[in-house]
Amino acid sequence: MNRRWKGDDTGAALPMVLLLVTVVAVVLGALLSFADTSVRTTVNLRDQAASAYTADGALQAGINAIRTSTFTGAPGEHCFGGSDTLSLPNFGGAGSAAVTCTADPAKVQIQCPSLSLCNRPGSAILTLGTGGEDGLNIQQPTGSSFKVHGVVYSNSNIRVVNGSLDTNTAVYARGACAGTIRSAPAAACGYGGSALGADPGYAPALTSVPPHQNLPTCTKSGSxxxxxxxxxxxxxxxxxxxxxxxxxxxxxxxxxxxxxxxxxxxxxxxxxxxxxxxxxxxxxxxxxxxxxxxxxxxxxxxxxxxxxxxxxxxxxxxxxxxxxxxxxxxxxxxxxxxxxxxxxxxxxxxxxxxxxxxxxxxxxxxxSPVTATLVPGSVTGGFTGTAASLSKVDGGGVTWAAPDKSGGHATLTAAGFSPAAAPPAGTILTSAKVRVVHGNDHGASKDSRSAQFTPTGGSPIPLSLSTPNDGSATTDVTDVTSQLAQAVYDGTFAGGQLGYTVDVKHDGTELVDALQLELTYTPPAxxxxxxxxxxxxxxxxxxxxxxxxxxxxxxxxxxxxxxxxxxxxxxxxxxxxxxxxxxxxxxxSLWVKETGSVTFTGAVIEVPDDSPGFVFGVYLSAYVCPGAGPCPLSGTPVARARVAYVDGDPTNPVAGARQVSVLSWSGNR
Structure with missing residues (x-):
């Protein structure tokens, strides 16, 4: 029995060996295939990386070529001298490269739809006077340096008395320059033109006068x-x-x-x-x-x-x-x-x-001075007539008849004299006159009359009245400017009332033809x-x-x-x-005096480096090919970029002095 089972074990070992060999073969085959794929992938990735690096380098070469030129995207100009293609044979590990350039016809500005809507001034110093005085006058001890960070532009002249004017960029003057000026490039004096010399026309934060403010209380030192x-x-x-x-x-x-x-x-x-x-x-x-x-x-x-x-x-x-x-x-x-x-x-x-x-x-x-004639809105008392009849001199007005030959006494109270729109606080009153037109058809020298104007919330102001004795109306004008000026200035003037009193010793009719308050004032503007x-x-x-x-x-x-x-x-x-x-x-005009020892070595007046000024933009595309080139300009470019260039003076670009801003950068890898 033992011999029978021994023979069966020997026969079963063969299939197991064959199975093991098969598994090992399959695994080895897979490993060899993976190794081959990995090698091929590594080679491809290395080639792609080399191509990408070459394309990035080509774009940088194109950007620098424009930076060191005077190209501005004007009609008829080419980005790279006589061509819009920059050929770069034997460039980098991937072979050769080429960069194409297309100018942005919009001539945009970085963050600046227009000079007046730009959040960076175009110049550190801009003077707009065109003559009769120095545009920029700098007086300082010998050996001193007045430093500016940014463009200096004078629409007239520049005068440097002793020392020097130093800037990290350009200096322009439409007129002459006197004294030492150090800039890159050299100062352009007697300069013919530049958009940077125009008034940017910034709008104020105000469109109307804000509310008038009194000065705060001030009673204690160190507060x-x-x-x-x-x-x-x-x-x-x-x-x-x-x-x-x-x-x-x-x-x-x-x-x-x-x-x-x-x-x-x-x-x-x-x-x-x-x-x-x-x-x-x-x-x-x-x-x-x-x-x-x-x-x-x-x-x-x-x-x-x-x-x-x-x-x-x-x-x-x-x-x-x-x-x-x-x-x-x-x-x-x-x-x-x-x-x-x-x-x-x-x-x-x-x-x-x-x-x-x-x-x-x-x-x-x-x-804008305002002249207003204010009239009463209501009348009370012993006179007959309406407030409206007192608004103008026309012989109408209001009347009172003495009861008999012995005369009598009467009063008239006219209220109102309110402006259509109250003068705002801060208004300067230049003239205020009360006009009273009155008369009596049997006027006599022994008659007596009095009147007073009481501004709302104020004290009575006596008015000067004459005594008509010839039967005709007379006009009396009293200046009340000083009494009303403060209320008008405080913005509290709201009209008032006028009281009129008459005593006569005879019969007849008393006429009050007109009651007017004439104001002339100047509101804040x-x-x-x-x-x-x-x-x-x-x-x-x-x-x-x-x-x-x-x-x-x-x-x-x-x-x-x-x-x-x-x-x-x-x-x-x-x-x-x-x-x-x-x-x-x-x-x-700007006048600067430096006195004594000036130890500050930085810029006294500055504008940040990212000040955009005027800029133009270009679109760049990089192509890569093996060998010495030239590369065909077809298919999908390996990398693209949108770039903006900033010139201190767009009408006189300086090669190598312009600033560069890369607005976008992308690659196809």
Missing amino acids: LITFQPGFYDDAAGLSAMMSSSSKCKDSTWWFTPGTYYFDFHNSAAVRPSSLPGGDDVWTVDNGFLVAGTPVDDSGRIIAKPPVPAKIPGACDNPIDDAKAVGVQFVFGGDSRLAVKAGQAEICGTYSAERPPVAVYGLTSGAE LRAESGCTQLMYTSPAACALVTAVNNSGNRFYVQGTTYAPKAVLDVTLNNATEPIFRFGVVAR
């Missing part, structure tokens, strides 16, 4: 004094508050985010009693002015600025924060700002469509800069919109764009430690 957005017209009050003799000296003057309109009327010939006389210059001579959203030393937003504030760096800077909400200081008329012994930092508001203009000088708008701000700066009577002194103790910084195309800016620097005008300056 936080808070201002709200609106219309301010009292330069003398602001200056007194921010002086070293003020009872709230050494305070932080916080202008909360929003738009402020400064149109000072201290020099007006006729003013209300609450508006002191003086010039229209707001002088910061003490304390710390912070305008915008306050931040701490780390740039974190805080509820309110400290006392004292640390300037610069006290408000959220729109150059660094795309969420920054700041202010716009708008100046009208001959209103001016002078920063002398105080410190000031003004931060604008970020926008994706326009520069963060922080200081704005109005270029248009005018006051957005006014173009005027007065001394419009005189050539060579005139002793001329004045600058902004006059600032910047040294170790006195500081003035604008974190945003300064736009005052019809005004002069005059800044004196001594030991500046930061850029004072960031994000560019547009003015009629």
